[in-house]
Amino acid sequence: MAAPPNSAIDFVVKLSKYCNLRCSYCYEFEELGDKRRMSLDGLRAFFEHVADAVGRYGRRRIDFIWHGGEPFLIPLEYYLAIGELQREVIGERVEVLNLVQTNLTVLTDRHLEFLQQKRFFSEWIGVSFDVYGDQRVDVLGRLRTETVLANIQRLRDAGVAFGAITVLARNTLPHIAAIYRFFDSLGISFRILPFYKSAFESQVQAHALDYAEIVDALTAVFDAWLASPTATRVFPVDDYLAYALAALAGGDKRFYDPATGETVFLIDTDGATYGVADTYAPGRAYGNVFAQDFGELLSSPVRAQAVADAKARTEKHCKRCPYHGYCPGTFAADATPEQRRMLDRDGCPVRALITHIIGRVEHTEVASRLADTRAQPQPALAIDV
């Protein structure tokens, strides 16, 4: 499956690792005190190296996701300078969105004004917030929940659009139903991110969940979503719902091709560029986007190996799955080392979720309509892209 027309490419940009929080599950934990940041010279080279290459990769928009560390510890003037660079270097060659993922513990009135006026960040921001649990503490070990709650209220009062990401790990697992209820009651769409990437082995031992725990948590969230009068969207459950309905609809199958469909690239503070499956793994950087054209990175031997590995995982874990083709197989293809262990040991959690969702919706009017349509010839639907 190639990228669809007018689709975006995501660069998760590690502008600095410096952070005021010390969440012990953070995969950047060992570098959170490092104040170094990307230089404007490095960023200029980055922009030059992606401006045309993303078009050749079939993408029409770049989403720069400014990440850290805590991006709001960087002076706002720096983002204005980055915006100037983007206009100068990228210009009109490709559409650009600037997004940010913040822990929302640092939000001055000036930040709010900056966001409200969309002076750099576009349209929407991402907030990392577990709601309940004990992990999101500052350098002195103080839980910052009250601050984040107050700042969420300020974002809402100021009319700044935002979504959230919650880490599903040992400490948040008991609260997952309450977490959904919190976001749903406020109409805040969010993503559940099962602990998937670690800095060292003891993090895995302390925070990782097993297959059954993840599947149980996500099925509980789906059931809560299904019954909710507001049904605020929650990802990746929303993705899995689409796969389940596609499986019920039948029809043509499509498969994820990592060579042309890889969408998310992580840019480390020094410019080293990774795919999500092997972020920070020694010898697995595709290259350095401060020094090389992005097209060169896409065709590098390291990326060719990463693509081959992703295809091998899909072959191993998806080939016999009844949903493959309705689920594109992205989970297995892009699996991190922690996720690969789960796939090898227990199987694919996405498959379990799709089975659960089909069980829930197969007697509904939606499934009936899909079945009726499936029984009729639909030549107009057989369109290859």
Added chain:
Amino acid sequence: MKLQPKKPASHCSAVALAFAAALAAVPAVAPAAAPLTSAVAPDTSAQIVPSAAALARMNQFTQTMLRPGPRWIELWPEVIHVEAVRR
């Protein structure tokens, strides 16, 4: 330009109330200790009636699947991505 709040902040905010209400309504439960569903063979015997909002979302997906033109599977990364970004 001076920041202009679109709504006045209240002492006891909607967000703070939602925080307390969600925790009170749904006490902490470890799924491993009290499974909410079975991972391998989900228990769907007790059917959940989908809400109107959930049905609307499912209908949105199915309309994409059933209409002529590029099907959902061609569109899904962009559909999901744009909705995630521009919700």
